[in-house]
Amino acid sequence: MDMKELSGILRSCGIVGAGGAGFPTYAKLDARAKTIILNCAECEPLLKLHRQLLEKNAWDIMSAFQLIGDAVGADELVIGIKKAYKKTVEALDSYIQEFPKMRIGLLDEVYPAGDEVVLIYEVTGKVVRPGGLPIESGVAVFNVETVYNVFKAVNEGHPVTDKLISVVGEVEHPVTVRVPLGCTVDDVVALAGSVTTKDPVYVLGGPMMGNLASGSQPITKTTNAILVLPRAHTVVQKKCSKASIDLNRAAASCCQCTMCTDLCPRNLLGHPIEPHKFMLAATCKDVQKTEVFLDTMFCSSCGLCEMYSCTQSLSPRTLITEYKGGLRKAGVPVPKDVLPEPVGMERSYRKVPMERLMARLGLTKYNVSAPMDNHCVSMDCVRILLSQHIGAPAIAVVKAGDVVEKGHMIAKPANGLSVGIHASVDGRVRQVTDKFIIIDAVPDGGNLVAPAAEDDTERTKTV
Numbered sequence: 430m431d432m433k434e435l436s437g438i439l440r441s442c443g444i445v446g447a448g449g450a451g452f453p454t455y456a457k458l459d460a461r462a463k464t465i466i467l468n469c470a471e472c473e474p475l476l477k478l479h480r481q482l483l484e485k486n487a488w489d490i491m492s493a494f495q496l497i498g499d500a501v502g503a504d505e506l507v508i509g510i511k512k513a514y515k516k517t518v519e520a521l522d523s524y525i526q527e528f529p530k531m532r533i534g535l536l537d538e539v540y541p542a543g544d545e546v547v548l549i550y551e552v553t554g555k556v557v558r559p560g561g562l563p564i565e566s567g568v569a570v571f572n573v574e575t576v577y578n579v580f581k582a583v584n585e586g587h588p589v590t591d592k593l594i595s596v597v598g599e600v601e602h603p604v605t606v607r608v609p610l611g612c613t614v615d616d617v618v619a620l621a622g623s624v625t626t627k628d629p630v631y632v633l634g635g636p637m638m639g640n641l642a643s644g645s646q647p648i649t650k651t652t653n654a655i656l657v658l659p660r661a662h663t664v665v666q667k668k669c670s671k672a673s674i675d676l677n678r679a680a681a682s683c684c685q686c687t688m689c690t691d692l693c694p695r696n697l698l699g700h701p702i703e704p705h706k707f708m709l710a711a712t713c714k715d716v717q718k719t720e721v722f723l724d725t726m727f728c729s730s731c732g733l734c735e736m737y738s739c740t741q742s743l744s745p746r747t748l749i750t751e752y753k754g755g756l757r758k759a760g761v762p763v764p765k766d767v768l769p770e771p772v773g774m775e776r777s778y779r780k781v782p783m784e785r786l787m788a789r790l791g792l793t794k795y796n797v798s799a800p801m802d803n804h805c806v807s808m809d810c811v812r813i814l815l816s817q818h819i820g821a822p823a824i825a826v827v828k829a830g831d832v833v834e835k836g837h838m839i840a841k842p843a844n845g846l847s848v849g850i851h852a853s854v855d856g857r858v859r860q861v862t863d864k865f866i867i868i869d870a871v872p873d874g875g876n877l878v879a880p881a882a883e884d885d886t887e888r889t890k891t892v
């Protein structure tokens with residue numbers, strides 16, 4: 430299959446990065462990609478989704494990864510996976526000889542091994558330039574679930590209608606479940622049995638880079654984990670902090686020990702991000718050193734400086750993110766032509782072990798298995814967002830009262846960078862706005878029958 434054909438399938442099937450910002454996958458297909466990497470680092474503590482999906486569907490995912498490699502003309506395909514995921518590595522080993530251009534790149538159990546820039550260095554030895562894109566170094570990185578979605582799209586014509594999510598933390602039975610897009614966080618948490626803390630708080634996406642969420646928030650194509658924690662937990666308290674208070678605390682207690690910079694994963698790859706200098710300049714309002722502020726754009730927001738490194742429990746990441754956002758709003762461009770310094774010897778002994786990170790954050794007791802069930806759970810009602818990815822929101826092609834079947838396109842890709850959105854349940858459309866579509870599910874199609882049609886936009890019927 431050539432790149433154009435594959436790109437068309439991925440766009441119409443609504444495939445985006447199944448985690449992070451949700452970059453449309455078709456736009457990642459690029460003939461400059463001489464190396465493609467499958468990211469199975471899964472470096473956020475407690476997440477257990479990718480390793481299980483890859484273990485149970487190793488051949489499917491490897492074959493789809495090969496298909497992508499062939500389409501872009503890659504010379505080398507690397508599966509970046511932690512040594513610690515032994516069963517998954519065994520599953521990969523049993524098929525790897527079928528894919529001569531593919532190899533396994535083993536990673537240490539450290540954070541943030543899954544940061545694209547870190548991963549690329551670990552498995553290829555290349556350093557992406559500060560502020561640059563991996564493709565400039567001839568590399569493209571794909572998420573495990575994204576590639577599984579590519580397999581289903583190409584082999585079964587199956588668009589993205591549901592999402593795998595790990596539910597961990599203060600729940601009776603931690604699980605990894607497949608749920609329809611648009612169901613709520615509360616719906617998914619209920620699948621893990623009862624909540625085992627009195628005042629639970631939800632964190633979506635992992636303790637390091639995830640965000641606080643309400644129970645009514647809809648599941649999107651990028652939701653990969655729900656962490657249930659007590660309100661008083663360290664992780665929750667750090668995520669509740671306010672930048673103005675953080676700045677005052679930094680002014681009072683940053684001792685310039687440089688630990689935040691010494692352990693910064695981007696700094697260790699020679700990128701000019703030095704959080705301790707930023708803390709000093711920000712608290713002293715020293716705007717003469719503009720490069721200290723401009724360099725915040727090279728921060729990956731991995732959170733290591735504030736969740737682990739800082740000896741005073743200060744929040745460099747939060748403050749850097751605040752400044753970075755301000756620069757972006759003001760239209761300040763990311764500095765170009767900044768070259769990385771050579772990677773120093775010290776990097777090898779400054780990696781942060783996952784075990785230490787979890788202990789520091791009080792997460793060790795939640796590090797239990799979250800077994801995966803890959804069959805999609807049914808839900809009564811879904812609220813499907815039209816913007817679940819980077820780029821333009823999809824445009825609704827259904828109206829209230831329409832009958833839809835699971836998998837029918839309910840919103841078409843907009844012009845420019847965009848993908849389609851599909852019904853995640855069989856049912857009747859209740860409401861359509863410019864932000865979302867609500868569908869009431871009808872079990873087994875009920876007596877509402879949508880006619881078969883060639884064109885997705887015609888596969889709905891007003892009743």
Ligand code: SF4
Pocket residue numbers: 689692693694695696702704727728729730731732733734735745746749
């Ligand atoms: S969040 Fe902190 S540790 Fe991570 S890249 Fe930014 S400055 Fe470095």
Ligand code: SF4
Pocket residue numbers: 682683684685686687688689690704705708738739740741742743745
């Ligand atoms: S680790 Fe904390 S105290 Fe030390 S320089 Fe960084 S922000 Fe300041």
